[in-house]
Amino acid sequence: MSIKNIVCIGAGYVGGPTMSVVAQKCPHINVTIVDLNQARIDAWNSDSLPIYEPGLEAVVQEARGRNLTFSTDIEGNIAKADMVFVSVNTPTKTFGKGAGVAANLEFIEKCARTIRANASKDLIVVEKSTLPVRTAETLEKILHAGDSKYHFEILSNPEFLAEGTAITDLHDPDRVLIGGRQNDLGKAAIQELVDVYANWVPNERILTTNTWSSELSKLVANAFLAQRVSSINAISSLCESTEADVGEVSRAIGMDSRIGSKFLKASVGFGGSCFKKDILNLVYICRTYGLTAEADYWEQVILMNDHQQSRFVDKLVGTMFNTVSDKKIAVLGFAFKADTGDTRESPAIHVVQELCEEHARVSVSDPQALGYAKTDLAGLEEFVTLEEDPYKACEGADAVCILTEWELYKDLDYKRIFDSMNKPAFLFDGRNIVNHQELYDLGFNVYPIGKGELSHL
Ligand SMILES: NC(=O)c1ccc[n+]([C@@H]2O[C@H](COP(=O)([O-])OP(=O)(O)OC[C@H]3O[C@@H](n4cnc5c(N)ncnc54)[C@H](O)[C@@H]3O)[C@@H](O)[C@H]2O)c1
């Protein structure tokens, strides 16, 4: 069989960009992305895409209307598919057994039932969502339950794209991982998916494994990445106490090829929809297998991240004479990282909430994320204003906090900002992106992460 019709269930941050690139690179395959959410599908069909991602618009424009379709007709499209990707959300459970730690697989299960009910032939079902190890076993049971007439071969193909760089990550991935059963049917299905990616990914970067290694590798990759951030953040406080500079320490250790230089930027903490959720999931799985020491080990990565965010606020309040009540604090950046409008688990949410608890007046600015900020900060209107213009956000402020590393914050006219602020003027750089000495020379009292403060006080 050669794949002619691919359907992806879930038109979110992963399904949308990933399948748009598949359509762009495989003009001979019809790719249809389906979702329950009519507004989201309408946006994908418009000039104003539902997510902000550099390079995405060009990819969609190239393929949409040629071999890329966005639709809410889930049933009808599954009936025509040779291969179905499942890319729905798998958030942390908020209720019942495993609440706060386990993955909520409700949406995945529903997809399996919809696929079983609407398939018109044997199908390859691809797990694109991030899932607990051994989920394929559950899917297999649901798909083959009852009077199911067809054979469903399940593959695991986790996605490693990062938001903000999704299109370059998809065009030029470090690796594509495909897991499947190690028997004839499984190997044949793996080969079908390898053939799809081989349209643009070099063969040596397409890695095939058994199903369980593939499912588990996704959780482990995120755990290792987040662990690096928590590790360097744990060093950042030590640097602040010892006059070491965390940037210099990162450079020094990162030049050791065994350590490597990436993901060693100290910050106000990691955010995003994946790291916390996936580590919690890993912790839950370890506990399920009775592996308490292992679970505690990975949980520490999250506890350190929570601590880093609270530490940022503690330092701010302590520095500003132990009170920020009725002081104006400008927050520059609300997205969890630059080049995305996504605010899921953004450290900025935590910081702003804590500042509101201290009764500060918080003015939040971000070039892409104010829409989500409004929802994230609902109920805090008494303390929070949203301001697109960063200069206005800083006007009359006692302190500026940089919480997202947007390029634009590197190039602001900080003399103008300083002149418009209350004095003494404080700047807390949660991303270490501005020139601290220059800002100090302008008159700011500057507090970076992981290096000595520059204070006139
Ligand atoms: N966001 C990332 O950067 C990223 C990267 C790699 C992997 N992942 C994983 O990919 C998965 C999807 O993440 P996302 O960020 O794209 O989520 P998302 O919330 O942006 O998108 C999920 C979409 O699935 C739709 N959906 C849910 N149930 C459905 C159903 N039964 N039928 C049809 N549509 C349905 C929702 O309406 C939503 O539009 C998650 O498992 C996540 O962990 C995310």
Ligand SMILES: O=c1ccn([C@@H]2O[C@H](COP(=O)(O)OP(=O)(O)O[C@H]3O[C@H](CO)[C@@H](O)[C@H](O)[C@H]3O)[C@@H](O)[C@H]2O)c(=O)[nH]1
């Ligand atoms: O040195 C660093 C690197 C990152 N971060 C922060 O860590 C978070 C996550 O960043 P990043 O990993 O770049 O973005 P995500 O989109 O969350 O991507 C991660 O999560 C995705 C979802 O699973 C995976 O697919 C990606 O491979 C994985 O990098 C952000 O808040 C960053 O600001 C730091 O603080 N310091």
